[in-house]
Amino acid sequence: MQPLTNKAQAVSRKPMTFLERLYLINIIKGMVITFSHMFKKQPTIHYPEQKREFSPVFRGLHVLNRDEEGKERCTACGLCAVACPAEAITMEAAERTEDELHLYREEKYAAKYEINMLRCIFCGLCEEACPKDAIYLSETFAPANYTRKGFIYGKPDLLIPNPKTEAAALAMAKGVEA
Amino acid sequence: MTILSFDWAFIIEKLIMIAIIVFASLGIALYTTFGERKVAAILQDRPGPSRAGPFGLLQPLADGLKLITKEEIIPSHADKWLFILGPGLAMTASLLTCAVIPWGTAIHVFGRTVELQIADINIGILYVFAVVSMGVYGIMIGGWASNNKFSLLSALRAASQAISYELAMGLALIGLLMTTGSLSLKTIVEAQVAGNWWNVVYQPLGFLIFFICAMAECNRTPFDLPEAENELNFGYHQEYSSMKLGFYLFAEYINMIMSSAIMASMYFGGYDLPFFDESTVAPNIAAMIGVGTLLIKIVLFIFLFMWIRWTIPRFRYDQLMSLGWKTMIPLALFNMLLTGAIILAKL
Numbered sequence: 001m002q003p004l005t006n007k008a009q010a011v012s013r014k015p016m017t018f019l020e021r022l023y024l025i026n027i028i029k030g031m032v033i034t035f036s037h038m039f040k041k042q043p044t045i046h047y048p049e050q051k052r053e054f055s056p057v058f059r060g061l062h063v064l065n066r067d068e069e070g071k072e073r074c075t076a077c078g079l080c081a082v083a084c085p086a087e088a089i090t091m092e093a094a095e096r097t098e099d100e101l102h103l104y105r106e107e108k109y110a111a112k113y114e115i116n117m118l119r120c121i122f123c124g125l126c127e128e129a130c131p132k133d134a135i136y137l138s139e140t141f142a143p144a145n146y147t148r149k150g151f152i153y154g155k156p157d158l159l160i161p162n163p164k165t166e167a168a169a170l171a172m173a174k175g176v177e178a
Numbered sequence: 179m180t181i182l183s184f185d186w187a188f189i190i191e192k193l194i195m196i197a198i199i200v201f202a203s204l205g206i207a208l209y210t211t212f213g214e215r216k217v218a219a220i221l222q223d224r225p226g227p228s229r230a231g232p233f234g235l236l237q238p239l240a241d242g243l244k245l246i247t248k249e250e251i252i253p254s255h256a257d258k259w260l261f262i263l264g265p266g267l268a269m270t271a272s273l274l275t276c277a278v279i280p281w282g283t284a285i286h287v288f289g290r291t292v293e294l295q296i297a298d299i300n301i302g303i304l305y306v307f308a309v310v311s312m313g314v315y316g317i318m319i320g321g322w323a324s325n326n327k328f329s330l331l332s333a334l335r336a337a338s339q340a341i342s343y344e345l346a347m348g349l350a351l352i353g354l355l356m357t358t359g360s361l362s363l364k365t366i367v368e369a370q371v372a373g374n375w376w377n378v379v380y381q382p383l384g385f386l387i388f389f390i391c392a393m394a395e396c397n398r399t400p401f402d403l404p405e406a407e408n409e410l411n412f413g414y415h416q417e418y419s420s421m422k423l424g425f426y427l428f429a430e431y432i433n434m435i436m437s438s439a440i441m442a443s444m445y446f447g448g449y450d451l452p453f454f455d456e457s458t459v460a461p462n463i464a465a466m467i468g469v470g471t472l473l474i475k476i477v478l479f480i481f482l483f484m485w486i487r488w489t490i491p492r493f494r495y496d497q498l499m500s501l502g503w504k505t506m507i508p509l510a511l512f513n514m515l516l517t518g519a520i521i522l523a524k525l
Contacts, residue, residue, distance in 0.1 A: 027490060034221045034489045044225045 059122045059137040062115055062153070063160050067105055070162035073134035076110040080126035080135055088119035089126060106132070113158065117151040187290065195296055199276050207431040208238040210480060214431075217484040245424035253325065253417050260323035265418065265425035268316025272429040274309045275436040278302040280364045282449045282468035286461060294465060295364060302363040303355070306440060307348060310395060313433065314340040317397075317404060320426065321414035332413030335495065336404035339394060342502035343401075347391035349510035353384040353517040354444060363440075367448035378445040383513045385445045387506055392437040394502070397430060399487040403498060438479030439472070446475055 019025060045052050054060075065073045076093035094111035096104045103109075126135050145151055161169035212227065212234070219226025227234035252261055282294035299305060314337055321333025357380055358366045370376050378385045394401035405413045415426040442448060449468030456464040493501065 027486075030489045031485060034485065037223055038220050040223050042223050042225055046225070046228070 054139050058139055059124045059127075060139045060141045061117070061137070062120075062126070062158055063136050063138045064113065064155065064158040065134050065136055066160055066162060068163060069102070070164040071103060071105040072109060072159065073105050073132045074110045074113065075106040075108050075132050075134070076113075077108075077131065079129040079131065083125040083129035084120075085123060085125065086119045086121045088116045088121075090114045090116075110155070113155050115153050115158065117153055118148060191290065191292055192296060195292070195294075196277075199281070199296060200273060203273060203276055203432055203435060204428070206435055206476075207428050208242060210431045210435065211241065211427070212238045213480065214484055214487075217481065218488050221485070221488045242424070246421050248420040250420040250422070251417075255325040256417065257323040257325065260319050261417075262422070264316050264320025264323055265415075265422040265429070266316075267319060268313055268429040269425045269432075271309050271313035271316060272432040272436060274312075275306055275433075276439070278305050278363055279436070279439045279443060280367050280448060281472060282465045283456075283461075285465045294469065298362060298364045300360075300362045303351060303361050303440075303444075306436075307344070310433075311340065311344060313429070316426075316429065317414050320418070321404075324414070324417035326417055328410045328412075329414050329416050332404045332406070332410045332416075335406075335410075336397065336414060339397075339401065339403060339498060339502070342499060343391040343394035343506065346387055346502060346506035346510045347395065349507060349514055350384045350387035350391065351444075353510075353513045354381050354388075356514075356517050356521060357381065363443050363448075367443050367450065370447040371450040376445065376447040376450070381445065381513070381517070383509065384517070385441075387510050387513065388445070389441060391506065392441060393483065393486070394498075396433045396437055396483070398434065398483055400490040400493050401498065402492060403495060406492065434480060434483055435476060438476045438483070441479055442472060442475035448472055448475075 067073055076091055078091060078093075081087075081089040081091060090112070091110045091114070092112040093108055096107045096109055100109075122137065124137050127137050161167075161173060163170050215237070216226040216234075218224075227237040230236040230240045252258055277296040278299060280295040280298070284291045284293050286292070317336040318333045321329040321331075321336070324330070354366075354377055355361065357377070358369055360366060360369075366377070397404050404410075405415075407413075410416070415423055418426060449472040451467055451471040454467070456467070459467070
């Protein structure tokens with residue numbers, strides 16, 4: 001067979017010389033190599049203290065966005081649920097009443113919005129489908145949980161803190177996620 | 179203070195010495211496990227244990243606590259008493275070695291001269307050999323009592339390895355004994371302190387053989403065939419759990435420390451700090467400097483052991499045996515003859 005790479009080397013079947021049979025020289029050579037590794041840079045990232053920088057297109061857990069006045073952007077159109085290849089999103093729509101004007105941006109809103117994080121494949125198609133810029137994939141990734149139920153994220157888990165009333169919490173969340 | 183014609187202060191002094199040396203050995207062994215992991219990590223571009231305490235310094239304590247609190251399992255088909263005796267014997271034998279090691283010159287406290295050595299017996303090295311060969315019984319009994327084919331195979335390997343390499347070790351030592359003319363470790367060290375050169379200069383081949391055999395006796399890689407985790411699933415201590423396993427692992431590290439101490443004493447001047455005149459400082463301080471020097475030499479030897487462990491792969495069993503019988507023993511005999519010829523020519 002023709003060699004596929006130019007890295008192939010013929011195996012030498014020559015009997016070893018006396019120095020080679022001593023092994024000591026080669027052992028010392030090997031020890032020099034291991035010793036030189038003491039001065040090499042370690043690639044380790046000490047996780048809780050140091051974090052690896054995410055790429056800008058990283059797709060982590062979802063957040064539901066609010067506008068500048070703290071109103072929820074989601075209008076419960078269901079496009080994200082339709083786009084979702086894993087069928088992880090369920091929602092129920094409701095109509096906004098007069099006294100809920102400060103809570104929701106549009107007259108229709110999501111009364112229930114659930115993402116099953118065990119089904120989700122973090123493809124980001126919901127983010128692309130959303131016409132209202134309401135759903136985003138953040139840079140937080142899936143935390144541990146004791147039950148399967150705990151992985152079904154509802155609105156309280158997904159909504160970002162209100163920039164009007166919980167500005168400090170929002171800044172902190174952004175700081176952690178950034 | 180002489181009751182029942184005993185010098186009681188002498189006994190108390192020795193008991194304190196024994197307590198200090200045993201606990202110091204255990205403490206050093208504890209931190210040698212940590213050192214092993216750190217050295218392995220650094221040689222492999224990893225950070226090593228770093229979570230428990232600053233720089234992971236509390237890691238050995240956590241490991242020890244884990245070993246003590248783990249469930250003690252004695253297999254139902256095991257020979258119960260021998261199973262318990264095994265690790266105890268391994269530990270006892272490795273700790274007994276420290277009795278003859280001279281840790282320094284004498285210090286003066288409360289008007290007494292305290293020798294920094296538990297017992298300066300005139301057959302020091304023979305005693306070490308006797309005790310070390312007893313350590314093999316710990317492994318053999320443990321392997322046999324486990325009633326497990328892998329443990330038994332490993333015990334057989336350990337026994338034949340120890341016998342093969344102890345021979346070459348003893349023969350390599352004869353060359354040294356011919357030049358020093360004494361079996362007492364104290365005398366050998368004192369001769370090196372007084373003389374110009376350390377014994378390694380006169381016995382380089384003997385030291386090399388002794389070092390390789392010591393590595394084999396300690397079951398360190400490349401001679402860790404009794405453990406051989408990929409063929410024997412951890413070998414003789416496979417069935418052991420909890421602190422019995424801890425004793426086996428500890429015994430290995432204490433063996434390493436003791437063989438380092440013996441090599442440092444016999445070939446590298448023991449507590450002799452080169453280019454330093456001990457008479458310029460107070461005798462107690464000079465003795466302490468001596469102890470520190472010996473400890474540094476021990477640490478360097480232990481590092482060498484670890485460095486070799488993380489560089490060289492394990493021997494095959496037939497390679498181990500052919501190295502021991504066909505290389506080490508003839509070389510040791512040659513070294514012996516050469517030393518004898520040189521001594522005769524000098525006369």
